[in-house]
Each structure stands twice: as C-alpha cells, then as structure tokens.
Amino acid sequence: xxxxxxxxxxxxxxxxxxxxxxxxxxxxxxxxxxxxxxxxxxxxxxxxxxxxxxxxxxxxxxxxxxxxxxxxxxxxxxxxxxxxxxxxxxxxxxxxxxxxxxxxxxxxxxxxxxxxxxxxxxxxxxxxxxxxxxxxxxxxxxxxxxxxxxxxxxxxxxxxxxxxxxxxxxxxxxxxxxxxxxxxxxxxxxxxxxxxxxxxxxxxxxxxxxxxxxxxxxxxxxxxxxxxxxxxxxxxxxxxxxxxxxxxxxxxxxxxxxxxxxxxxxxxxxxxxxxxxxxxxxxxx
Numbered sequence: 001x002x003x004x005x006x007x008x009x010x011x012x013x014x015x016x017x018x019x020x021x022x023x024x025x026x027x028x029x030x031x032x033x034x035x036x037x038x039x040x041x042x043x044x045x046x047x048x049x050x051x052x053x054x055x056x057x058x059x060x061x062x063x064x065x066x067x068x069x070x071x072x073x074x075x076x077x078x079x080x081x082x083x084x085x086x087x088x089x090x091x092x093x094x095x096x097x098x099x100x101x102x103x104x105x106x107x108x109x110x111x112x113x114x115x116x117x118x119x120x121x122x123x124x125x126x127x128x129x130x131x132x133x134x135x136x137x138x139x140x141x142x143x144x145x146x147x148x149x150x151x152x153x154x155x156x157x158x159x160x161x162x163x164x165x166x167x168x169x170x171x172x173x174x175x176x177x178x179x180x181x182x183x184x185x186x187x188x189x190x191x192x193x194x195x196x197x198x199x200x201x202x203x204x205x206x207x208x209x210x211x212x213x214x215x216x217x218x219x220x221x222x223x224x225x226x227x228x229x230x231x232x233x234x235x236x237x238x239x240x241x242x243x244x245x246x247x248x249x250x251x252x253x254x255x256x257x258x259x260x261x262x263x264x265x266x267x268x269x270x271x272x273x274x275x276x277x278x279x280x281x282x283x284x285x
Contacts, residue, residue: 003059004176004193005030032176033058034195039066041075041102041111044083049101052111057199058176059098061192061207062087065199066100068206071214072234077141079209081108142215142239145261149218149241153284155186157271159222160246166191167224178224179204181216181240189219197225198234205238215239222246227253227266236260242281244268249276 010029018024037057042049057065063085070076081104088099104110163180166188179200180191192203201223208214220242221235227245229252235243236256243257244265254276257264263278275282 003033003035006033007031032195035059035098037062037065038099039069039102040088040099041070041104043108043110044103044106049103050110055199056196058193058195060194061203062097062100064192064203064206064210065194066102066206067209068202068204068234070102071205071209072202072237074139074237075111076104076108076209078214079212081105082209140236140239140260142217142236143261144215144217144236144239144241147217147239147241147261149184149220149263150281150283151184151186151220151242153273153282155184156220156244156265156268156273156282159186159220159244160224160268162186162188163191163222163224167193176200180222181208182220182222184218184220197223197228198230200224201231201234205234208238217241220244222268226250227264229253229256232256232260232262232264236262242278244273 007028008031009026011024012027013024034056036054038051039053040049041052053069067082067085076082083103083105085100085102087097088101089097159182163178166180167176167178176193176195177197177200178191178193181189181204183189190204190207192200194200194203204221208216216239219240221240222244223231224246226247227243227249229250232243232253233256242263246268247266249264249266254264257277261278263281264276265273265282266276267274
C-alpha cells in the first residue's frame, strides 16, 4: 500500500538555457503523494468505529501512523491497549484504503469527542486545530529526566548524513520529511518518511509500540526538519531522552524539553550544533 510517489508532466524552464536559445522542455517529474488518512477508533463489536482524526500523509506504514498517533496523543499507553488495527476500504474509486480501523482492548476508554479539540491535521502542522497549548500538553508516563543516555558530539554530527542516505523516496521527490531512531552509538534502528514531520515521527513511534520497545530509553530521535512543540511532545510520550533536528527548534519546544528533562539539539549541520536543553547528555571530547 506504499504509494509514496507519483509522476506528473511538467514544463521545465531553465533561464540559462533560454538565454542560449534553447526553449523550455516538457518532461516527467516525481512527486510525493499526499492523501488523507482517516483514523477510526472504538471498542470491539458490530458497527463502525467512530472517526477520530483525519491527517494528510504519504501512504505507507499507515498502521504504525495510526497507533503512533494514538500513543502520542495519550489515548493508548501500550500495544496491549489495541486489540486489532487494520486498513479498511474507503469511499474512493478505485479504492485507496485511506482508513485505519482501530479496535481498543477491553477496558480501554473510548476517546471522547471534544469540539474544543479538533483532531484534523495537515501535513505541515499537527496541532494547529487544537484549542490551546494546554490542550496538547499531554503528560508522558516515562521519566525521561532520569535517562542516563549520553551521546558523543561527533556521533551526533554524523547522523544527518546517515538519515539522508536512507531516504529513498526523498531521492526521487525532494519533498519528504524523515524521522530516524538511533542508538547512542549512532546505529540506525528504524526510519520513516512522510510529507508531514509529525506523521514521520508517529510512524516511528507506532513501530516501537507494535515491537513492544517502549519506552525508547537510551535512544535518540532525529528529524529532518525543524523541532516543534508537537514533535518534542511526541518524543517525550515515547520515552525518548534526546531529540535532534537539522533545523531550528521553536521556543515552546525548548521550554517543553527543559520541563521534561529531555535533551534538545537543533541546527545539527556539518560539524556544528546548538544544544537548547539537557546539555549534560552531549559529550564533547
């Protein structure tokens, strides 16, 4: 079901070529696919589960995305909270299977529909539909402040190249974000790509939930874009003690990392980086 890319005819304009008397040319270009995914959640039994969220995502690893979303929103705590999760037929023709149906285990509370907390998200912002910052300050069950992880600065500096080398879809489109989970020694554990930063992280977290690897103590999470409040919260909810980004963090991300006892690294480029919180975990030889 991984329809990550699509082809389109484009008019390629090269002004240097035009200046030399060569006209624009038409050619095929590869684009990142963006489609809606509806997440339905409810107890076992007859009838449809209730729609909880719609997110714009790149198809692929949709089960991980749905489970990761539920975990990072505080709606489930472990894989034992989910009885089944499956892709379902949607209303499109031909069918694109843009629905994930999640059946909660007995005793797990069904999510309440709250008009003040709109779960509709876009590929660029996963929290912009929510009523307030307090509504998304979900508390993690994992005390990441106590995590003894340390990472050498030279190991951190090498990770963006390792992440980039594993981005197969990005090579063809130039339009996908990535999230990668690494060990303290810089060894890759899992990588996911998506048109949305928050979706890529949810796919990593959902994988960890299904693999029964939570909390992700002793690991670090690297994202290919900026570090937002939401990504910091998602890392905290999964028990990740260190979040690194190749671009800038936001002020709320830095505040939340400090509150949680996480390490937050931004502008991880080349041989330089900025440590915004939890500097004790970054070792400089």
